[in-house]
Amino acid sequence: xxxxxxxxxxxxxxxxxxxxxxxxxxxxxxxxxxxxxxxxxxxxxxxxxxxxxxxxxxxxxxxxxxxxxxxxxxxxxxxxxxxxxxxxxxxxxxxxxxxxxxxxxxx
Amino acid sequence: xxxxxxxxxxxxxxxxxxxxxxxxxxxxxxxxxxxxxxxxxxxxxxxxxxxxxxxxxxxxxxxxxxxxxxxxxxxxxxxxxxxxxxxxxxxxxxxxxxxxxxxxxxxxxxxxxxxxxxxxxxxxxxxxxxxxxxxxxxxxxxxxxxxxxxxxxxxxxxxxxxxxxxxxxxxxxxxxxxxxxxxxxxxxxxxxxxxxxxxxxxxxxxxxxxxxxxxxxxxxxxxxxxxxxxxxxxxxxxxxxxxxxxxxxxxxxxxxxxxxxxxxxxxxxxxxxxxxxxxxxxxxxxxxxxxxxxxxxxxxxxxxxxxxxxxxxxxxxxxxxxxxxxxxxxxxxxxxxxxxxxxxxxxxxxxxxxxxxxxxxxxxxxxxxxxxxxxxxxxxxxxxxxxxxxxxxxxxxxxxxx
Numbered sequence: 001x002x003x004x005x006x007x008x009x010x011x012x013x014x015x016x017x018x019x020x021x022x023x024x025x026x027x028x029x030x031x032x033x034x035x036x037x038x039x040x041x042x043x044x045x046x047x048x049x050x051x052x053x054x055x056x057x058x059x060x061x062x063x064x065x066x067x068x069x070x071x072x073x074x075x076x077x078x079x080x081x082x083x084x085x086x087x088x089x090x091x092x093x094x095x096x097x098x099x100x101x102x103x104x105x106x107x
Numbered sequence: 108x109x110x111x112x113x114x115x116x117x118x119x120x121x122x123x124x125x126x127x128x129x130x131x132x133x134x135x136x137x138x139x140x141x142x143x144x145x146x147x148x149x150x151x152x153x154x155x156x157x158x159x160x161x162x163x164x165x166x167x168x169x170x171x172x173x174x175x176x177x178x179x180x181x182x183x184x185x186x187x188x189x190x191x192x193x194x195x196x197x198x199x200x201x202x203x204x205x206x207x208x209x210x211x212x213x214x215x216x217x218x219x220x221x222x223x224x225x226x227x228x229x230x231x232x233x234x235x236x237x238x239x240x241x242x243x244x245x246x247x248x249x250x251x252x253x254x255x256x257x258x259x260x261x262x263x264x265x266x267x268x269x270x271x272x273x274x275x276x277x278x279x280x281x282x283x284x285x286x287x288x289x290x291x292x293x294x295x296x297x298x299x300x301x302x303x304x305x306x307x308x309x310x311x312x313x314x315x316x317x318x319x320x321x322x323x324x325x326x327x328x329x330x331x332x333x334x335x336x337x338x339x340x341x342x343x344x345x346x347x348x349x350x351x352x353x354x355x356x357x358x359x360x361x362x363x364x365x366x367x368x369x370x371x372x373x374x375x376x377x378x379x380x381x382x383x384x385x386x387x388x389x390x391x392x393x394x395x396x397x398x399x400x401x402x403x404x405x406x407x408x409x410x411x412x413x414x415x416x417x418x419x420x421x422x423x424x425x426x427x428x429x430x431x432x433x434x435x436x437x438x439x440x441x442x443x444x445x446x447x448x449x450x451x452x453x454x455x456x457x458x459x460x461x462x463x464x465x466x467x468x469x470x471x472x473x474x475x476x477x478x479x480x481x482x483x484x485x486x487x488x489x490x491x492x493x494x495x496x497x498x499x500x501x502x503x504x505x506x507x508x509x
Binding site: 010 | 162164165166169170171172174175176178179201202203204205206208209210212213216
C-alpha cells in the first residue's frame with residue numbers, strides 16, 4: 001500500500017521547507033540548504049523547482065512576491081505545522097531506536 | 108569522404124534519462140557531440156573528443172530556471188516534447204534531480220489535463236471534418252452561405268481537408284498516450300512509491316510505437332498520393348500537414364498552456380474561442396462563388412458505389428483508343444465523351460437509387476480531367492458529373508465513337 005503525497009517528507013523536502021522560514025527565491029533556497037547542512041545536503045535545481053509548485057498547491061508555502069522575474073516564497077502556518085509533525089515523527093523514530101539498542105550506546 | 112554529422116534514432120529505452128545521458132556522454136568521448144533532436148532522431152556533429160556531462164530536465168524552461176541552471180554551469184542543448192537536454196563542461200556540476208519523486212512530479216506537468224483534453228477534442232473535430240466533408244459543401248448555384256462554410260471551403264481549396272484526418276489521428280493518439288502517462292505518474296506521486304520501470308517503459312514504448320504507426324501511415328498516404336496524384340500534390344500534403352501540426356499543436360496548445368500558468372485558463376480560452384468561432388461562423392454572408400466557365404447542360408445526381416472504378420477508367424482516357432498521338436485539344440473532348448458514356452451507364456445501373464438520401468454535393472479536385480467534376484466521394488454517396496456539351500464535342504464523339 002503506497003503512501004499519500006507528502007505524508008512523510010524526504011530530506012530534500014524537509015530542508016526546502018526549513019529554508020523558507022525567511023522569504024527566498026529558488027537559487028537562494030539551494031544555497032541556504034547547503035549552508036544549513038554545512039554542505040552535507042544539496043538540493044538539485046530540478047528537484048527544487050518541481051517541488052515548489054507542489055508545496056504551494058499543498059499550502060505549505062506561499063508566493064510572497066515576484067522580483068526580477070524570480071518568485072519569492074515563504075513558509076505558511078500549515079507548512080510550519082508539517083515541519084513540526086516531521087520533527088516529532090523523527091524524534092519518535094530515535095526514541096524507538098534507543099528503546100531497542102539502549103540509551104547508553106555510543107556512536 | 109568523412110562524415111561530419113550522423114543521426115541515431117531514439118529508442119524507447121532512451122527516454123529513461125540515465126540511459127540517454129550515458130549514451131550522449133559516451134558519444135561525446137568518441138567525438139560525436141549531440142546537437143539537436145528532430146522527430147526522435149538524435150543529431151551528432153563531429154568534433155574533438157570531449158568529456159561532457161549531460162542532464163535531462165523535465166522542468167519548464169522559464170527565465171528563473173534558465174538563470175539557475177546557467178549558474179550551475181549548464182546550457183540548454185535542445186528541447187524534446189517540452190523537456191530539455193542540458194550539457195555542462197564541468198563534470199562536477201550538480202545533479203538536477205536528487206529525488207526520484209520530484210522528477211515524476213515535473214514529468215506529470217508535461218502531461219497536463221488541459222493539453223490532453225484539447226488534443227482529444229481537436230482530434231475528434233478533425234476526424235469529424237474528415238468523415239463528414241459535406242459540412243464543407245457549397246452549392247454553385249447559391250450565393251448565400253454561412254461564413255463558416257465559406258472559410259471551410261477556402262480551407263478545402265488550400266488542401267487542408269486532406270490533412271485533417273492525419274492531424275486527427277495524431278492528436279487522438281497523442282491525447283491517449285498523455286492520458287496513460289498522466290494517470291500512471293499520478294499514481295506514483297500519490298503513493299510516494301517507486302515507479303515500475305516496466306510500466307514507464309511501456310508508456311514510452313506506446314509513444315514511440317504510435318509515432319512509428321503515424322509515420323508509417325504518412326508514408327502509406329504518400330504512396331497512395333504518389334499513385335493517384337502528381338508529385339506536387341504530395342508536397343502540398345506534407346506542407347499543409349506540417350503547417351497544421353506546427354501552428355495548432357505546437358503553438359496553440361503548448362504555447363497557450365505554458366503561457367497561462369494555470370492550465371484551466373488556457374482551456375477556458377480555447378473553449379471561449381470555439382464558442383465565439385461557432386457563433387461568428389453561423390453568420391450568413393453573400394459570397395461570390397466563381398461560376399464554372401463552361402456551359403453546363405446537364406446536372407444529375409446518382410449514387411455510385413465504386414467511385415475509384417470511374418476514376419481509374421477516367422485517368423487512362425488519353426490511351427482510350429490505343430493511340431498516343433491524340434491531338435491535345437481533342438483529349439478534353441474525349442474525356443467528356445467518355446464521361447458521358449460512363450455517366451449514362453451509372454444512371455442505368457442505379458436507376459432505383461434513393462435520391463432522398465443525397466446529403467449534398469462536394470466539388471472535388473479536377474484530377475486528370477479538366478471537364479468533369481466528381482462531386483461527393485465519401486461513404487459511397489453522391490457523385491455528380493458535370494459535363495459540357497458543345498458542338499465541337501459532338502463532332503469529336505461522332506468522329507471517335509460512331
